[in-house]
Amino acid sequence: MLKISNLQVKLEEEDKQILKGVDLEIKAGSVHAIMGPNGSGKSTLSYVLSGRDGYEVTGGSATLDDQDILDMDPEERAAAGLFLAFQYPVEIPGVGNMTFLRTAVNSQRAARGEEELSAAEFLKVIRAKAKTLKIDADMLKRPVNVGFSGGEKKRNEILQMAMLEPKMCILDETDSGLDVDAMKLVAEGVNALRSEGRSFLVITHYQRLLDHIKPDVVHIMADGRIIKSGGPELALEVENNGYAHLLEENA
């Protein structure tokens, strides 16, 4: 599904290398988690994969189903099936949540040469999906993320994911700023989307999210590289002992 080889990335505006050769392969239907200390490059990886400005790829490659995504515009990556759930979902005053979602869904469909969803069909689908995420009609009508609580914003991200049905989902610290109940709700939303054809990359600081979204593989990232990979037990090890000894091991 997603194949990242020796990916090297620096900041566009300063001479600072953030990713120093990341290798990662995620098979269809599997869930990978990336953990790591602050500044290790986790969020940069998610931004570079989704096409945010400000980063320069200096080496390596990233492909989604063998398609090179690094040359694509963000909207093309989205249409190809990539989705990033933002750590800080953006507030957009003046754009209704519903308008936003319908435009997004239909843009992707158009890009893939599929027929657009009619307003009625769209409404039916979104109502059902919103309900399971406890997103009420009022939240759908309000401008995108404006006045939403932290939990509402994250649930809104998952709703977008559910509507867009991507095949590769990247969750960037989706647990940050959430209380236990909100985290559970978000995790349930994610788990409901797990399927054979859909993969997840879950970026997190803490193991507790991984109690709810059980990963197949856990990677530890430090200083722009993946320094260790293992099963779910690796996350527990981090939870108990911190990153220090892993970093030393690697030094």
Next chain:
Amino acid sequence: MAMANPKSDATQARLDAMSMPEGAAWMTAARREALDRVTASGLPGRRDEYWKYTNPADLVAPSIAAVPLLVTGEQEMFSATDRLRIVFVDGVFDAAQSDELAMDGVEIELLRDVAQKDIHWAKDLYGTLETEGQTPVSRPLAALNTAFATDGVCIRVHGQASRPISIVMQHADEHSDVVMHNLVRVEKGASLTLLECGPVAARFNGLLEVDVQDGGRFNHVRTQGRTHARRALTHIFGRLGEECHFKSFTLTANGMLTRNECVLRLTGRDTKAHVAGAAVGDGDFLQDDTVFITHDAVGCESRQVFKKVLRNGATGVFQGKILVNEIAQKTDGFQMSQALLLGDDAQFLAKPELEIYADDVACSHGSTSGAIDDTALFYLRSRGVPKTQAEELLVLAFVAEAIDEIEDSDLAENIRVRMDEWLVRHRN
């Protein structure tokens, strides 16, 4: 003897090119007094403080260059609204295209007819609010309008007007230079919605005097024609009594030069006055909103919301003032002007002013200019919305706040559609 100076020469040249229409004695007197105001102050020049950001030369010049007609297949604005249509072609009333000027509880007449009558309600209004509006800032081009306006619509509303009155101003002659003066008197507790649309002429000097009596409601929505090379100057002079509702919204799309002045005086308590505008321009475009709201009574609310989308060297100007006199305690004044600059050389010049003599008031103003929010743009694109469409969504979102000021949601939707169409036409 006065020294010769360029400003009075320019004024004289403009006056020489105009002729005062004949009329009843009161009308002729009002016109002559207006002419005296013009000669006393002279027409504006570049050095006038009030015209610091907008060069009035094209509005003052004795003649005007031809403006090619804009031919589009699109429907007239507000055509989905049940309305009484009054059509002018290059400022001349067109009876064949217009509806019958009749509605229950509303007197509707043409200024050219009213001007001939010896006794008429318009006598007390014509030029009166314009004259009041000359202090503290003189507005000589408004006085010029009063002196020379050839036609317009005079509307007096006694009850609830059953449907909006729509003034449609078509442009058919490339050289037309039009001066029109409309009067509206909303009697106690009465209400009216006035719609205006159309490019009018190569050059337009338009004026509206609105007198809203206690408890009256006046809603005004207008769009200014999209002709690229046209010049337009409009004035609204409003006097509002107690517990009135006044709302005016203007959409300006294109036009080489547009200045919309709005001068309101709130004379009775607990009145609400909202003035809003959205302007979109690309290239050789200057749009100026100049607003002066005077609070002369207790407990009134005034609100100004102006949004400008400026592309490729377009210029936006905002001069907005709220004057709160000593008597006007509990005033709630709000003023916002914002520009979205698309392209490096677009500019927004803003001069927000508050002048407050009462001590128990809440007044605020804010003025910003900026580019499209990159983070929001990336967010939309990351969800699959193509860049162009994402930018258009964000532009529409930017002007939404001004369009939301329109009370009637169907009319607001009309404006939104026009905005959207403009954006699609102006895709890079």
